[in-house]
Amino acid sequence: MTESPRIVVLAGGVGGSKFTLGVREALVRRGAPEATVVVNTGDDLWLSGVRLQPDIDSIVYALAGVNDVVRGWGRAGDTERVNHELQAWGAGWPWFTLGDLDLGTHLARTGWLRDGLTPTQVLERMSRRWPLGAHLLPMTDAEVDTIVHVRDGAAMHFQEWWTRHRATLEPTAFENPGIAAAQPAPGVVEAIAAADVVLLAPSNPVVSIGPILAVPGIREALATTSATVVGVSPIIGGRVVRGMADVCLTAIGVETSAAAVAGHYGARRDGGLLDAWLLAEEDAALAPAVEGRGIRSVVCPLWMTDAAATAAIVEHALAAADA
Template sequence: MGPSSAPRVVVLAGGVGGSRFVLGVRAALRDRGLTDTAAALTVVVNTGDDLWLSGVRLQPDVDSITYALAGVNDTERGWGRNGDSERVNRELQEWGAGWPWFTLGDLDLGTHLARTGWLRDGSTPTRVLERMSHRWDLGARLLPMTDAEVDTVVTVREGDGIRSMHFQEWWTRHRATLEPVRFDNPGIEEARPAPGVVDAIAQADIVLLAPSNPVVSIGPILSVPGVREALRAAPAPVVGVSPIIGGRVVRGMADVCLAAIGVDTSALAVASLYGARAGDGLLDAWLIAEEDGAVADEVAELGIRSLVTPLWMTDAARSAALAESALGVAGI
């Protein structure tokens, strides 16, 4: 990157934490006077929690990040469109269609119907997302992690046996109260990164792992064959932001997901899960909260540079400050 050129930033993200962080990165770039942030910022979005429901294709993480960047997201619920209604959803339930515990807003359904129509006409998820991005000035280029359908299946322990269900049923209906045994993305071994993903990583000045759920948001992205290899080969630093503050998850049930794969709910343990790029892992640097500053030396012992900084994204200014700290690690 030349001294006067805009930094090329790639973010791997999913979920509410990912949405807030991406907003912060865009704000940090704009605070630097960069007007065309879409040319500088690429977001690789988790599609592992996608699903078919009532004949339409849902992409929860894609939509959450799109709506957040467009400024039309429901910030109270953390998902869906602001000011949405649920008339069609109630009618679906009267017909016994869909899931009664999975609410689809009317405006949200409009998105799903448009997406499904384009998919049925032969478009790929990459082309569909590009088309969706034209509606609003998002200030970022969004890419799905893959064009393949690799929905997340959770195997849970129930009574004396085990059974499997879609991630959204476990997450939304059961609120992660059923003990997970494992998480799978059937077909991911044959999947490939979506067009543009590997090139964006190779050309980036910094790659950021958002403070998203390490298991079901970042994990599926890293499981797409070729993505992990692209990160390890990237000439730019790979910087992660801890989703754990003070030994607790900020939102959602990431602690349950981490326990299922034998990882403690701590900033140090998640850093170890990702690993150091100096070894066989991914991270060059790891941002940890002030509440977890005591483990900074232990993170460094893993071969990962640590930076202790405020991680709470309670408003736009704090999200931008966090993003600025992450960019600063790479000297950008």
């Protein structure tokens, strides 16, 4: 692999936004081209008449340096006057906060969608405001929101299950209605085919990376690309770093361990996705189990404490690709 590799990242959520910052930092140091980041849109939704794209906005805000790093979502220094007014009218969800600056993003997006732009074109327009240092693509232009089925037979939008109920309602299945008829957004398959390395961010494997892989054509593109596919474990020391990914993994029968998630993705030689897998130092004892699945293991620090630490993780991933 050259010093200027072509990188594609599959990402979603707060973990994906942090990882993308590290990818940008590592590639700037190498003088390499900007990475293409394929972003999960499975947790998108319509609320109060506007289209929300939480994962896209998290990554855009992080790359622009305007994200709220304390809350982990939304804009830094945001206010909530409009949100309070919506709630006074009984509109929206009282447990789902829309910041005023954040709402400006949603209004702009919705207006462009109403004008006939596709989500890909909207994201391209959004990317012009700030120097992001990465090329962002939605996984698809289709609306394939995530529906969660829970133990009592009820079904609800992922955001209600995640934000209102904090994943306390036991899930039995995750569904993306319409995804079987969806197509990859323009440029996604082409970027994967032309890449030197594809990185799976340490995002939730079920509801962040899972919907991307479920778009027809993307998994096939990963299977046939000449790029090396390297994943980064979202599990450190047998625990999720953030969020409730353990609940999601349990629902699909996957243990909350770095080795089990690697097995969930599978080895490329056996029809899976991975050539290599980054394990945290706390999980070094699991390396033989990963190797036994036909996936090259790399043990390194995986705490994304800042962009420099995350860039070091990306360098380990690129070194694994070189190997």
